[in-house]
Amino acid sequence: MLSITSVFARLKAVKSNKPASKAPKKQTRDLEKSRKEILDVAFMEVFTRGFQGVSIDDIVKKTSLTKGAFYHQFPTKLDFGYALVEEVISPMIIDRWITPLEQFDNPLDGILKQMKNLIGNAPPAHLKLGCPLNNLVQEMSPIDKGFHKRLQTALQLWIDETEKHLKRAKANGYLKTNVNTKQVAQFVVMAHEGFYGMLKGLDDPKAFHALYNVLEKYFEVISHH
Amino acid sequence: MLSITSVFARLKAVKSNKPASKAPKKQTRDLEKSRKEILDVAFMEVFTRGFQGVSIDDIVKKTSLTKGAFYHQFPTKLDFGYALVEEVISPMIIDRWITPLEQFDNPLDGILKQMKNLIGNAPPAHLKLGCPLNNLVQEMSPIDKGFHKRLQTALQLWIDETEKHLKRAKANGYLKTNVNTKQVAQFVVMAHEGFYGMLKGLDDPKAFHALYNVLEKYFEVISHH
DNA sequence: TTGACAACATACTAACTAGTATGTTAATGT
DNA sequence: ACATTAACATACTAGTTAGTATGTTGTCAA
Numbered sequence A, B: 001m002l003s004i005t006s007v008f009a010r011l012k013a014v015k016s017n018k019p020a021s022k023a024p025k026k027q028t029r030d031l032e033k034s035r036k037e038i039l040d041v042a043f044m045e046v047f048t049r050g051f052q053g054v055s056i057d058d059i060v061k062k063t064s065l066t067k068g069a070f071y072h073q074f075p076t077k078l079d080f081g082y083a084l085v086e087e088v089i090s091p092m093i094i095d096r097w098i099t100p101l102e103q104f105d106n107p108l109d110g111i112l113k114q115m116k117n118l119i120g121n122a123p124p125a126h127l128k129l130g131c132p133l134n135n136l137v138q139e140m141s142p143i144d145k146g147f148h149k150r151l152q153t154a155l156q157l158w159i160d161e162t163e164k165h166l167k168r169a170k171a172n173g174y175l176k177t178n179v180n181t182k183q184v185a186q187f188v189v190m191a192h193e194g195f196y197g198m199l200k201g202l203d204d205p206k207a208f209h210a211l212y213n214v215l216e217k218y219f220e221v222i223s224h225h
Numbered sequence C: 001t002t003g004a005c006a007a008c009a010t011a012c013t014a015a016c017t018a019g020t021a022t023g024t025t026a027a028t029g030t
Numbered sequence D: 001a002c003a004t005t006a007a008c009a010t011a012c013t014a015g016t017t018a019g020t021a022t023g024t025t026g027t028c029a030a
Helices: A031-049 A056-061 A067-073 A077-103 A107-120 A132-140 A145-171 A181-201 A207-221 B031-049 B056-061 B067-073 B077-103 B107-120 B132-140 B145-171 B181-201 B207-221
Strands: none
Touching (some): A031 A056, A031 A132, A067 A077, A077 A107, A077 A132, A107 A145, A107 A181, A107 A207, A132 A181, A132 B132, A132 B181, A145 A181, A145 B181, A181 B132, A181 B145, A181 B181, A181 B207, A207 B181, A207 B207, B031 B056, B031 B077, B067 B077, B077 B107, B077 B132, B077 B145, B107 B145, B107 B181, B107 B207, B132 B145, B132 B181, B181 B207
């Protein structure tokens, strides 16, 4: 049984759950829970085979539900894809790449350390799948406007949240005052996508360290010491 | 030999029914020519809609040929995809990103200038399509071994050829002697893919300059002056 | 308790898909 | 000049696809 959390062990449970939990009500029908189950299963399917490469029949077959439930949640396959971006992938980015930075006094260290944790130490089997967001950007952004819009929003969120921490780095005196935080934030997110894309294409496990070293050196250049 | 010099310029180009320039070689059947026509048309289709998003019927419909010709050339859709990578995309990378560097005494300048030419000055409509190689890497690399192998070869070619010019840069005294040319070559190719992916996702035309400036600054750090 | 409706399940369809089977014709060697 | 075959064209198939039509049942307010 594949789930998001089993793949990304560090990913905490996100999103809402059912209303106030009083008595253990044995619900056999729960709209939100069903939506979560579908999106959870579908995430892995789309992640591994692409949006166009996955059929709705495939998804529901891996679910405890049926096609009726699917189309009760999502009017069309595209709408389902939009929900994937907004309700699964976007929160995941925050959880994996932004929230952890809060623990670092120097966000630059946090960015590097997190890259090492989540990319450098990832098993090759995971690296071959790339980045869920980047995959969808490359595949669906030019094909469908609705996708493009939502993927753009997700990317911009990542950039904006990264910049907040870079501003904090500047305020804390780690970052030189003349560096353009917006530029660096864009570059950092670009590097994430580029790293993922590269490691997906190449098989060389040493490639990460090569890329990482370059980024590290760049960070030194823009840092006070 | 396929030499697609300006693929991007022929977004709207019609098929080139070139009458023989010299001897009136009025061939109505030409295996190589047919292969070229199919791959040429198919490249744009796959480029815009993805490999899985394009059907063989779609492709042949945009061709002067039919399905019979297609399957006479390619045993299966996958084999056709492999040919796309090897016969169209790989030569394109060399044409667009490697060969132009020969004209530069300082290859680092050439890399930056070429990025500005082919990415920075590209019309937004083209940027939205991303990079043909990167698109296929993200979409097909985890799905099919044959694709993965050939895409990896193409990427490695790009890296290796880039490194050759970086070594030349070092020999010419432009690059500091202590820099690892292989690392930098990997980073440069990663940056290309990252740039493309980023600009595909975002709509901001200024994003290129932000990314470019960072890369330029990094090049200064590793350069003699 | 009982409608009433939300949350499903099941069965179906029209369109599309990769691939095949088989026919047709242009080129080529002899 | 003609038989052979490579280079196609045409017609078809079995399987898949997104989406729909319609039936069933759990849940809850009154």
